[in-house]
Amino acid sequence: MIDWFTWVQAGIATAVALFCIVMGLAKRQPNDYTVGAMALIEVLLLVQLVVAIVAPFAGNQATGSVVEFYIYLVVALLLPPLAVVWALVDRSRWSNVVMGAGAFAVAVMIVRMLQIWTA
Amino acid sequence: MVQKTSTRAVGIGRVLIAVYAILALAATARSVFQISTQFDQAPLAYSLSALSGVIYIMATIALIMPGRRWYAIAWATISFEFVGVVLVGLLSIIDPSVFVPSSQYAHSDHATVWSYFGIGYGFVPLVLPILGMLWLRHTRPGHNAEVAADDPAVQDA
Numbered sequence: 342m343i344d345w346f347t348w349v350q351a352g353i354a355t356a357v358a359l360f361c362i363v364m365g366l367a368k369r370q371p372n373d374y375t376v377g378a379m380a381l382i383e384v385l386l387l388v389q390l391v392v393a394i395v396a397p398f399a400g401n402q403a404t405g406s407v408v409e410f411y412i413y414l415v416v417a418l419l420l421p422p423l424a425v426v427w428a429l430v431d432r433s434r435w436s437n438v439v440m441g442a443g444a445f446a447v448a449v450m451i452v453r454m455l456q457i458w459t460a
Numbered sequence: 461m462v463q464k465t466s467t468r469a470v471g472i473g474r475v476l477i478a479v480y481a482i483l484a485l486a487a488t489a490r491s492v493f494q495i496s497t498q499f500d501q502a503p504l505a506y507s508l509s510a511l512s513g514v515i516y517i518m519a520t521i522a523l524i525m526p527g528r529r530w531y532a533i534a535w536a537t538i539s540f541e542f543v544g545v546v547l548v549g550l551l552s553i554i555d556p557s558v559f560v561p562s563s564q565y566a567h568s569d570h571a572t573v574w575s576y577f578g579i580g581y582g583f584v585p586l587v588l589p590i591l592g593m594l595w596l597r598h599t600r601p602g603h604n605a606e607v608a609a610d611d612p613a614v615q616d617a
Binding site for chain 2: 406408412413419420427433438443
């Protein structure tokens with residue numbers, strides 16, 4: 342894993358979480374901005390996946406459990422699409438809060454992934 | 461009367477269901493990893509992890525499904541979680557060796573979602589059943605007309 346990228350990613354996921362939750366509490370329905378923010382999280386997770394695959398060949402070996410790392414990464418990759426599908430089905434403002442909860446879970450999981458990688 | 465639409469999967473209750481679903485996923489994925497790779501290190505803790513995963517999945521489904529039977533299942537699973545997090549939380553502080561036999565592993569990452577009152581999950585496992593029980597009380601069957609009248613979110617849904 343690349344430290345700075347991971348922390349930037351966790352920061353963005355946290356910001357997206359706050360943004361989506363605030364939009365929901367402000368009685369806004371899911372819109373291009375909140376769904377787009379979730380898409381951004383997904384793109385960054387895909388970048389993280391590529392980094393994780395390439396890193397060992399560049400001498401960046403995980404010292405912790407690689408299996409546990411990939412379980413976290415795969416579950417994290419599932420969360421934004423599931424939250425977006427939820428928001429497409431349920432057009433109420435609470436879907437923004439649901440996406441916010443998903444984004445926050447991703448943020449926590451990214452930090453945990455770094456702990457596992459460097460354990 | 462059999463209700464066709466759920467009275468629990470409405471308004472802010474949907475957020476509760478989403479958080480339950482995330483926790484169900486987290487607890488289940490964790491227990492699959494623990495049991496498949498290192499079950500012998502802490503059999504009781506890892507069995508509890510698996511049990512909590514199943515309970516969270518059942519609670520999530522029970523909150524979504526309509527009707528009195530699912531309402532009762534929701535109460536049962538959410539109460540079980542609350543008792544679980546309090547008991548395991550207390551035990552993990554009083555005597556960690558109950559869950560992790562060898563002291564070599566105590567206080568390491570061989571925890572369950574409920575250890576130390578769910579500290580590894582931001583105490584969400586402790587707070588969630590309390591919110592869940594409040595939501596169940598708010599949406600109890602036969603109470604629906606009143607709920608719909610004073611909660612605009614329910615009318616939207």
